[in-house]
Amino acid sequence: MTDETHENLDRLLQSDGVRLGRAQRDRLDWLVEQCGAPIHDFSECRRSGVIILKEPPSGAAAELFYRSLTPGCAVVIPGGENPGFDFLKSKLAEFGTVGPCGADGPHEMWWGGIGWSKFLSTADSSTVRPRIVSCYPRGGNANAAFVLRHSLERFDLTCHIEPVETQLRDRILCFEKAEFMMRMWNKYREPLLFVEAGAVLREAPLLPSFLGCDVALHKWNRWEMSARTLYLGRTKAAEMMLRTWQQLAASYPTIWEGYLLDQAWSLTSSQTPLDTVWLPRSYHALEGDLGAMRATILHDQQTTTLELGPDPGFAGIARAARRAGRTGARDAFMVMTSKAETGTGIAVILRDVSACDAGAVAATVEAVTGAYAANCGGYGRLELSLCAWQDDVGAAREAAAQARYRILEIAPGQRIANDFFAIHRSDEAVMTARHLFP
Incomplete structure (x- = not known):
């Protein structure tokens, strides 16, 4: 970004009264570099650029705004914690969120667009490459690990796949997976991309490292967090979330990993400006999906809705908020x-x-x-x-x-x-x- 562009963006944010923390401003600067300067007039959305929204359009205005966007546009909502933006978010592809930064940046920044095509097409230029890590039950079927390792051979990616001791012969519990991830974090210095054993890599999974985020994961049904594909950048915020997930998993060893991952994300993002990317479906494709042929990571087993935790009301409380990339009322923003x-x-x-x-x-x-x-x-x-x-x-x-x-x-x-x-x-x-x- 040139000094002139940076100064123009400073003036725009100041004139609009937008306050961003350091991590949020870094993400906005990155978006401007990728998509172009901020667009002031929505009639200009036919070209590339970054649109910063302070107030949510509603009804027909939201529909017209959505139709005016191109794949080269990025939409940034500096006050993404406000549920008034949920309707517009539901029409857009959700790219990511950056948590609040205390009094200096007391809002959650949400960013999205009409599709991932622009970023997916440029992700191959990433110079940062993750280490693929995976585990499977010792004494179980090792064929799943072989399938994953074999699919990695065509890509220039390092990996670590190992059997681990498990309480159940055919299944890894959440605390066992979290402990494995913690060992990998301490052992290696690259960003980590956990991929469930049995998955097949169709393309090099470079999108998270290209985006330079703290964590990246997929929400199936747009709200239930999945630990089948989980990226951790080499940042303090990523480590904080991993440790929180491990502690929760150790305290509640029988609870489904998605529920605990959800709670770890909520706790971490409320206390530090966690830069989260919500991975597209191509990073969590399932065999039989209509888009399976365009998958980056193809999982071999269908995802099933298990018990989400000790509170049967959790699903209803969290669903709307998680679909909008924010915490719900019961969780501190x-x-x-x-x-x-x-x-x-x-x-x-x-x-x-x-x-x-x-x-x-x-x-x-x-x-x-x-x-x-x-x-x-x-x-x-x-x-x-x-x-x-x-x-x-x-x-x-x-x-x-x-x-x-x-x-x-x-x-x-x-x-x-x-x-x-x-x-x-x-x-x-x-x-x-x-x-x-x-």
């Missing part, structure tokens, strides 16, 4: 910590976000995070949740109560002063004193 010695946490619930314009919601998020950064009020941890409906508020309250957090419920547009948390802490102390000494 963003977590911030302070240097306060107290372990007390506070949960701030921002309600009615679908009933207000995106600008008001974004301004309130920025005010809350800015106030906490300026004066935490003695709270060691802030968890911020965005809720579209009253049911979401109830789920967020229940989650906060289970964590024994103080709970504050606010609305978009509400005035948030820099001493907001200090005042709440003081009011809380007064109420406690009245309770103890009536």
Whole structure:
């Protein structure tokens, strides 16, 4: 990117009041290099460029906007945590998300387009090549590993495929896979691409390394995270997610790996600007798929819906949010910590976000995070949740109560002063004193 283009982008973001963290700005710069300068007039979408959306188009406007896009365009939503953008996202191919960056970049950046063709066609130019890793049950059928290894021979890719001890003879449990991935992370220095044994590589899987992300995975049915194809870049954020997944898997060894991967992603992306790529179907194709002939990675077994975890309501709660590449109401959108010695946490619930314009919601998020950064009020941890409906508020309250957090419920547009948390802490102390000494 030239200095002039960089300066023009700076001015555009500043004039629009868009705040991005370092990781988010790096991704936006990369997109501008690949697709071209930002497009100011949507009538220009017939050519390549980056479109930055602050407010969600609805109804016919969203349809017209979608039809105006070309494969050379990229759509960037700096406030992607807002469910008001979900309708537009459902029409687009979801490329990735970059998690919030604290008070400096207190929003989730979402990016997508009308298809992967542009990036898939240029991915072969990637100079960074991943190490393919895989494992299979020791004592089980080793033919699956042979099939994968044989398909790798035509590509200039290093690999590590090994048998591992398992509790079940014919199946690897989530904690066993996570432990294997942790060993591979410590053993090698290249980015890692886990591919399930039995899969066949039809093309060199270079898209994730070309995109330079922290993690890349596929969501089948657009919301259920799959660990059959999992990329980890050599970054601290990727390591954080891997360790979180391993810890969850060790704590809940019988729970399905997709559920635990989902929770590891949600926890990590709320605490660090995790740069996630949602891999296209060609990286998770199944035998019998209509697009199997164009697959990069072809898996040999159909994916089945297993028990998603201890909470039978999880599927309903998470589905809409995960399809839009964001956390749901029960999961904190963003977590911030302070240097306060107290372990007390506070949960701030921002309600009615679908009933207000995106600008008001974004301004309130920025005010809350800015106030906490300026004066935490003695709270060691802030968890911020965005809720579209009253049911979401109830789920967020229940989650906060289970964590024994103080709970504050606010609305978009509400005035948030820099001493907001200090005042709440003081009011809380007064109420406690009245309770103890009536």
